[in-house]
Amino acid sequence: MLFDTHVHLNVSQFDEDRDEVIARAEEAGVKFMVVVGFDHETIPKAIKLAEENENFYAAVGWHPVDAIDMTEKELAWIEELAAHPKVVAIGEMGLDYHWDKSPKDVQKEVFRKQIELAKKVKLPIIIHNREATEDIIQILKEEKAEEVGGIMHCYNDSDAYVQDCLDMNFYISLGGPVTFKNAKLPKDVAKVVPLDRLLIETDCPFLAPHPNRGKRNEPAYVSLVAEKIAELKEISYEEVCNATTENAMRLFNITPHK
Template structure:
């Protein structure tokens, strides 16, 4: 069995007391059949620092982007494009809109989101989208900027079945995190039953949102196995089948040949 953690902030884990280093984290993941990790950046300086920390590996790929909560007055779009064009970078993001935590900079959030999609189309790399309390604007910008031309994924999906359908119509993938295992996530589980297996990804969003039975602890790539096992039951398939399909989906979306598959 081969699993992929399709969204992890690998630079954000506790390397002081929980892990001895990146090798340790990836070894723990491999022991639970997690063979590949997508390391997601949220700022441009963070992207550079993350690559320096983790280095070039055959089981890690990178994204480059600026999270909507990390805009701090703006950044250099030319620098974003230059970094995103580097070898090893397979996607733009994470980008998107977050009106739950910030509403004083909505025009800037929207401009940044549009720029990520435009660069994604130019470089032929997909976008990784974050949305919170911004469903309508997120879908509108994806349509207006023709995000279907570069493709992408709505990561850590917490929306409803209707939103899932709109994203599927755009050709997007939908990624589920440990939230799907939470007790109060009935609407999310309904959406997960609706999303076809061939458009589904799985993720940890580590170090956040550890799934049951690890809830309350720091999340890590190894725990994507728990998400997979839970979703397999929800979808009525065995875990090996879900692992193979979601890994194939990841490979297709990000144009990555996965080692060991």
């Protein structure tokens, strides 16, 4: 049984065959998913998918690339949606220094506001980080994000930062890049992260794992991530599946249905 902690089945890339994608995930043993909404269009669709599928849950937040578009109105909207019974996290949020749509100071302000909101509604947070690790860790510390903890989503940085994340009550989530032949960083991280603080994800439709790299990613492929982690940690595939599912249940405070 697998838990894909970060999917974007709510985006247009799945409009033509979403039901088939979900069916393939079930066949691959993916029972649970968190559908992540990150803007005006994707947030309602994330909640709708969670309402329609018993073992789907939603996360609601504002992506750092679009931070410049977020107002107090959007923040209040996210707070309102946080009360929905299928919403289990706030995010994805964070910093993205790769794209230049939103100035860094605006991204930081929106990031801090969402951490504050998560603490108010008592939900964990999902962190998007692109080329901004040190600033993210500094803000998480300053905002006392350890009060809610959360996920370092699709972690792709040095293992030198892992302990800082663990100390702040965060889980490390690995995705497709851990399977890439020349991706040393996530492989090193997979080896050092304690099994009880590890999560897996696809971030579909992005970052498809080997041998599907470059194609549209989908939740069924999270099994390839689990297989690679099992190889790197020199443990069984079943151990990885069981531990990462239990970790996600614990973080998101989910009680599985009988």
